[in-house]
Amino acid sequence: MPVNRDLFIVGAGGLGREVLAWIYEIPVELRNWEVKGFLNSIPSALDGYAVDFPILCDPRDFNYTGDEFLICAIGDPQGKLKLCRTLIQRGARFISLIHPCAIVSPSARVASGCIVATAVVISPGASIGSFAVILGSTAIGADVIVGEGVTISGFCFVGERVIIGEGAFLGSHAIVMPGSIVGNNARIGARTVVSGKIPAGATFFGVPGQMIAGF
Amino acid sequence: MDYGYHDDCRWRLFRGGIMTTNLIFVGGGAFARELLEWVIDAGIPLDTTLKGYLDISAPDYPVTIDLPCIGNAQDYPPRENDLFLCALLEPREKLVVCRGIRERGGVFRGFPFSYSGRPRRNIIGEGCILSPKIELTSDVVLNEFVTVRSFTSIGHDVKVGAGSTTSTHCDIAGYVRIGEGVLLQPNVVVLPHLHVGDYARVGAGSVVVRNVAPGTSVWGVPAKKVDTSLEAV
Numbered sequence: 001m002p003v004n005r006d007l008f009i010v011g012a013g014g015l016g017r018e019v020l021a022w023i024y025e026i027p028v029e030l031r032n033w034e035v036k037g038f039l040n041s042i043p044s045a046l047d048g049y050a051v052d053f054p055i056l057c058d059p060r061d062f063n064y065t066g067d068e069f070l071i072c073a074i075g076d077p078q079g080k081l082k083l084c085r086t087l088i089q090r091g092a093r094f095i096s097l098i099h100p101c102a103i104v105s106p107s108a109r110v111a112s113g114c115i116v117a118t119a120v121v122i123s124p125g126a127s128i129g130s131f132a133v134i135l136g137s138t139a140i141g142a143d144v145i146v147g148e149g150v151t152i153s154g155f156c157f158v159g160e161r162v163i164i165g166e167g168a169f170l171g172s173h174a175i176v177m178p179g180s181i182v183g184n185n186a187r188i189g190a191r192t193v194v195s196g197k198i199p200a201g202a203t204f205f206g207v208p209g210q211m212i213a214g215f
Numbered sequence: 216m217d218y219g220y221h222d223d224c225r226w227r228l229f230r231g232g233i234m235t236t237n238l239i240f241v242g243g244g245a246f247a248r249e250l251l252e253w254v255i256d257a258g259i260p261l262d263t264t265l266k267g268y269l270d271i272s273a274p275d276y277p278v279t280i281d282l283p284c285i286g287n288a289q290d291y292p293p294r295e296n297d298l299f300l301c302a303l304l305e306p307r308e309k310l311v312v313c314r315g316i317r318e319r320g321g322v323f324r325g326f327p328f329s330y331s332g333r334p335r336r337n338i339i340g341e342g343c344i345l346s347p348k349i350e351l352t353s354d355v356v357l358n359e360f361v362t363v364r365s366f367t368s369i370g371h372d373v374k375v376g377a378g379s380t381t382s383t384h385c386d387i388a389g390y391v392r393i394g395e396g397v398l399l400q401p402n403v404v405v406l407p408h409l410h411v412g413d414y415a416r417v418g419a420g421s422v423v424v425r426n427v428a429p430g431t432s433v434w435g436v437p438a439k440k441v442d443t444s445l446e447a448v
Contacts, residue, residue: 076221097321103347105252119348124248125279138349139365139383139401142245143279155366157383157419159448161243173384175401175419178448191402191436195419207420207436 007033007069010059010087010094012040013134015052016073019115022099023071023143033069059083064091072113072131077167078185081149084113086130094131108140117154131167141178153190165200186214221250235296237266238324241312242282250326251280254300254348257327263298270301272310288312292447293321300324301342301360305447306396313342313360314316323360340377358395365385376413382448395431398447414446 007023009016016038023035038046039059045054056062064070064087066071072094073079084094094113094123098104110116113131122128122140129148134140138156145167152158156170159178164170170183171190176182183200201215238254238271240247242334247268259265259418264336285291289312293299299321303309311322316320332339337351340359345351350368363369367385376395381387391405394413405411405423415427418441427433434441 105249107252119366121348124252137366137384140273142248151367155384155402159401173402173420177419178446193402193418208418208434 003191004032004034005067005069006036007071008039008056008062009053009071009073010038010039010084011073012038012042012055013073013075015075016040017046017049018117019071019073020051020053022097022117025118026100029202032205040069052126059087062065062092064093066091066093069094070094070113071115073115075151076150077149080131080133080151082168084149100143111148123160135172147184219229235293236260236263237297237420239266239297239299240268240280240282240302241299242271243268243282243284244302244303244304245279246304247280249346250300250302250344251282253326260328266297268302269299270317271308289315291316291319293319297324298324299342300326300343301362302384304362306378306380306398309362309380310396313378317341335395344394346383352389364401370407380447382419388415398445400448402446418445419448420437 007030009019035053036145037053037056039057039062041058042056043055070092072084095096096110096112096114098116099118101118102116104122105124107124108122108126110128111130114128115133116189117136119137123142126140128146132146133151134152137154140158141160143161144158145163147164149167150164152170153172155173157175161175161179164182165184167185170185173191174188175193177195180195182198185201186198187203188194189205192209193207194204202211205212229359254379267283269282269286269288269291270284271288299316301313325343335353337355339357343357344362346365348365349363354372355369356374360378362380364383366383367381369387370389372390373387375378375393379393379397381399382401385399386404389409390408392410394411396414397411398416400419402420403417409426411427412429414430416432421434421438422436424437432441433443
């Protein structure tokens with residue numbers, strides 16, 4: 001009988017609480033873990049919420065053995081990358097959460113530390129980098145490359161062969177047309193349509209998307 | 216190249232019967248690859264073999280489907296026991312190619328194989344491809360070769376003309392009429408009772424607030440006429 005591993009959720013904000021709900025939608029027979037609690041820098045983050053698990057300590061102060069299951073539940077791309085890279089150097093090992101209702105092609109690859117939320121469709125040949133968060137009902141096209149730490153909100157469309165650079169953010173209902181290249185740390189607004197090459201660090205908004213910041 | 220009878224004859228014995236049906240994908244692009252995985256996931260019927268895909272003359276995408284190419288869609292002569300699945304997205308191309316195959320005697324299959332519109336009184340035409348995670352509410356009529364991609368919701372009493380493609384996350388409200396060969400790019404909203412004319416094209420993220428004239432391209436919030444060429448996705 002295998003021993004259940006201790007599971008910690010890094011981040012106790014809104015996404016952390018959602019992650020807690022999603023992992024309990026995994027069928028009981030597939031659970032080889034036991035939730036121990038949250039790791040969060042603000043100890044009072046769960047005050048006022050009837051969550052069954054405590055905030056144990058700041059993730060930077062935790063003593064990692066490498067045997068824990070860690071889920072990175074931080075939405076902000078830059079903050080998440082900075083924190084998680086520090087934690088990895090100190091022995092932390094992250095796992096990816098793929099919701100049972102998501103459709104992930106057998107030929108797609110999802111790296112460690114990712115969250116793939118409910119009803120997401122990931123098409124053949126797609127590659128999702130570490131610490132990417134893909135929220136509900138998003139469609140990722142064939143052969144897409146999603147960089148490390150990217151956050152893709154709900155209901156987004158990412159077309160075939162798109163490359164999304166490290167630390168980029170897509171607002172909900174954002175549409176990235178096939179073949180586009182989104183630069184590192186770029187931000188695409190809600191319901192914004194972008195195509196072609198999006199410069200690193202730029203902010204786009206509108207239909208069709210126009211650059212509103214990051215010149 | 217010779218696509219002779221014996222080359223692609225894949226009759227196999229099975230439980231004393233004969234496996235006869237050959238499934239052929241029309242088009243070998245990325246959507247065909249996705250469709251192939253859905254077909255495998257849904258379970259290939261016992262009497263069916265995956266025979267290959269038919270090329271189109273000018274594919275705009277490197278072919279990566281894991282099936283043999285068995286000919287060209289424009290001139291492939293359908294054999295007995297062949298069943299075709301339309302894996303094209305471009306509406307005009309779909310109508311010309313698929314209607315051509317049918318005129319030469321080919322029979323199309325829709326996806327999912329066992330879709331029943333009966334409880335909701337939906338009528339689904341020949342060769343329609345319904346992706347996973349879509350919503351067809353009730354009394355929807357889809358003409359032949361309509362492709363509906365994931366997360367699209369089609370409202371009550373909507374009629375969609377032959378060969379039209381609605382990409383992902385589209386929201387087509389009640390009583391809307393979509394003409395023949397129409398392209399809706401991702402995340403298009405069409406308000407109730409509106410008409411989208413034959414061969415019109417609607418750009419990604421548009422909100423259609425008035426009727427769209429046949430053959431025109433519209434884009435934006437609200438959608439207005441544009442000269443941009445809008446590709447099928």
